[in-house]
Amino acid sequence: RKEVEQDPGPFNVPEGATVAFNCTYSNSASQSFFWYRQDCRKEPKLLMSVYSSGNEDGRFTAQLNRASQYISLLIRDSKLSDSATYLCVVTLYNFNKFYFGSGTKLNVKP
């Protein structure tokens, strides 16, 4: 079983829409959680860390549900520039290795 699972999409949404991605992780000892963004033919870059209490950065909101072992990313008022692949990432306690999901592709259409 993979450490991190994501719906590959693609999610095709119009500009201005709200879209949400979920990601599940298999190990309850997971320590830290992140969302990365990868543009076409570019390297992944950190979008935001995910904190236990949830956190918001402008139009982006990340949530963590430890009981159900999933994290989510909500994007409000989608822009064309949000089109990218979003990668879910976790690390484990006492094992500082990053586990990447395979990514969810988002296409925002005019």
Place this chain on the structure above:
Amino acid sequence: GAGVSQSPSNKVTEKGKDVELRCDPISGHTALYWYRQSLGQGLEFLIYFQGNSAPDKSGLPSDRFSAERTGGSVSTLTIQRTQQEDSAVYLCASSLPDGYTEAFFGQGTRLTVV
């Protein structure tokens, strides 16, 4: 340097040749990762180095692939007797060893085996 540096950025090689890909991590980052990404696919974990510990080689797809990290800094990924299916972008990332802070990626080496 300011970020993770990979070289070369592009490499075209003939089938059967050996190639070496280089990664220079961020100074002070003891954790170093190699991933492979085929066109339109997700990241495929290859190998992980953490300080002086034995590397986690569980992702290497065959014995044609090897990697080393000298002096806890620069890493080299070597692919022997390249095959066409080795064509991909090879991404290197580095991080602090705390498990809390993010991993930073280099821009990758695009390998094409012809």
